[in-house]
Structure formats: C-alpha cells, structure tokens
Amino acid sequence: xxxxxxxxxxxxxxxxxxxxxxxxxxxxxxxxxxxxxxxxxxxxxxxxxxxxxxxxxxxxxxxxxxxxxxxxxxxxxx
Numbered sequence: 781x782x783x784x785x786x787x788x789x790x791x792x793x794x795x796x797x798x799x800x801x802x803x804x805x806x807x808x809x810x811x812x813x814x815x816x817x818x819x820x821x822x823x824x825x826x827x828x829x830x831x832x833x834x835x836x837x838x839x840x841x842x843x844x845x846x847x848x849x850x851x852x853x854x855x856x857x858x
Contacts, residue, residue, distance in 0.1 A: 792831035820847035 801811045814822065824842040827833035843851040851857060
C-alpha cells in the first residue's frame with residue numbers, strides 16, 4: 781500500500797475522484813451517476829464530509845449492487 785502525505789481537503793477530494801472516476805477516465809467510459817436508468821451500484825457510509833471519509837475509511841453501512849442490497853453494517857446479506 782502506498783501512503784501519500786495528503787493533508788488538504790482538496791488533495792483528499794482528488795483521491796476520492798481518482799478512486800471513483802479514474803478507471804472510467806482511463807477506459808474512456810462515462811462516470812457513474814445516481815440518476816434514473818444508471819446502474820444501481822453504490823455504498824453508503826457515515827461521515828461529515830468527503831475528506832473525512834477518505835481519511836477514516838468508515839465501515840460501509842450498506843452496499844448495493846445491481847439494485848440489490850448485498851451487505852448491511854459491514855456484513856453480507858443472503
């Protein structure tokens with residue numbers, strides 16, 4: 781794991797953008813979006829702001845894949 785000395789909110793926001801959109805950018809694909817008709821793949825976490833989530837990496841409250849809840853409170857669901 782590579783650890784960079786990131787401290788500013790702008791730098792942490794950039795890290796999030798690379799993680800969420802970087803792969804799509806490299807493959808020239810559209811960015812994921814929460815709009816009607818978009819794939820329902822997302823996760824919910826608790827945090828006051830994006831930089832806090834990047835730094836603290838909180839437990840995932842819910843993971844949705846293909847419109848189905850696949851995990852809650854850090855545990856897989858059947």
